[in-house]
Amino acid sequence: MLVGFEAAARQLSFSKAGDEIFLTQSAISRQVKKLEESLGLVLFERRHRALELTEQGRVLFEAVNESLNHLSETVASLRKEFTQRGVKVSTTTSFAALWLVPRLARFRAQCPEVALHIDADNRLVDLKQGVVDIAIRYTSPDMVSADSDVFLAKEEVFPVCSPALLQRSGRKLTCIDDLQHHTLLHLGDPQNAWPWLQWPYWFEQMGADLPLNDIGFRFSHLDQLVQAATMGHGIALGNSPLVDSLLAEGLLVAPLTERLVSPRSFYLCHGPRRDPEVQAFVNWLQLAMSRPE
Helix, strand or coil: CHHHHHHHHHHCCHHHHHHHHCCCHHHHHHHHHHHHHHHCCCCEEEECCEEEECHHHHHHHHHHHHHHHHHHHHHHHHHHHHHHCCEEEEECHHHHHHHHHHHHHHHHHHCCCCCEEEEECCCCCCHHHCCCCEEEEEECHHHCCCCCCEEEEEEEEEEEECHHHHHHHCCCCCCHHHHHHCCEEEECCCCCCCHHHCHHHHHHHCCCCCCCCCCCEEECCHHHHHHHHHCCCCEEEEEECCCHHHHHCCCCECCCCCCEEEEEEEEEEECCCCCHHHHHHHHHHHHHHHCCC
16 A cells, blocks of 8 residues: 555656556556555545645655665665675685686686676785685695685696797707797886795706897786797796696697796685585586696
């Protein structure tokens, strides 16, 4: 009855109110009459082909209109929250671009009912706030919790390049010394935060004393560096597991056997939310990272 009354009071017409809420004019009229009888009040002044609210009708209309608007907004908010609900994953830009995004089709095939929201940012997110559900972090063992965080994979660093580059250049690459005859791709690291991803450090750890070819290209992001390598612009230091799919697809090759195990690894860190959707992603992630490409 209140819905019919609100529509009639707003439209000042039983016919228009009926059209709005898909009832007949007579049905709206009966609802209003029944409401007036139950309240013992006259809500409308019925004139020839016109309606006007009485003072009591205006007071009731304002209260009902406000309540229905609030109810409508609440329902819309709940629907929006439901449709936007999914597993929110925080990770680095490089992990998202090189590992996670290429495997989204596999996740969708296994978990078609789970929406995934990827927040790719190199800044750490406070999981306790519940803004994200899962974080895939690239960090050292002393920065994770042994009780709640899960080891996913170690990082190995080694030279990678496009197979077309070796064919095109005609220069061999069968040992570390051969690298001095190739264009090297560099990762910009002004703060020296990742020395193991830099050629000088890698050469030093491999016991190689080579002149550094710094005439090539330098990139601020690892995914840009790897993309340049796949396009044949030079030799890059790639890292497993991020380049594993590119190696499996033949877009990159690893000509040398030497690998450097870095001091960092990939870890799964939980937020406060633990439900079937989150667990479905966690199960898929752990299995995917444990399988060789």
